[in-house]
Amino acid sequence: MLFQVRMDVCLPHDLDPKTRSEIVAEEKQYAQELQRAGKWPHIWRIVGEYANISVFDVESNDELHALLSGLPLFPYMDIHVTPLATHPSDINA
Numbered sequence: 001m002l003f004q005v006r007m008d009v010c011l012p013h014d015l016d017p018k019t020r021s022e023i024v025a026e027e028k029q030y031a032q033e034l035q036r037a038g039k040w041p042h043i044w045r046i047v048g049e050y051a052n053i054s055v056f057d058v059e060s061n062d063e064l065h066a067l068l069s070g071l072p073l074f075p076y077m078d079i080h081v082t083p084l085a086t087h088p089s090d091i092n093a
């Protein structure tokens with residue numbers, strides 16, 4: 001099952017810089033592990049924003065929720081999920 005996920009990051013301005021660096025480094029490691037596992041096949045920066053558009057490839061809504069809620073930045077993100085279906089005009093479908 002494919003899902004488009006938009007993540008908007010909003011870190012508190014008074015967050016300790018060391019803590020911020022650690023969370024961002026943990027996030028990168030977590031994200032890259034999921035990419036290597038094939039669960040997170042696309043991630044794109046939205047130009048001019050601390051936000052991304054991603055595509056997740058998972059078995060269920062519950063799996064997606066578990067992966068997203070495990071993001072180290074999860075407490076600092078607004079996340080919007082859009083389920084994707086095959087388009088009838090897709091020549092690759």
Ligand SMILES: O=C(O)C[C@H]1C=CC(=O)O1
Nearest residue numbers: 009027028031050051052
């Ligand atoms: O930078 C972001 O868009 C937030 C987050 C998502 C993956 C990652 O490494 O950081």
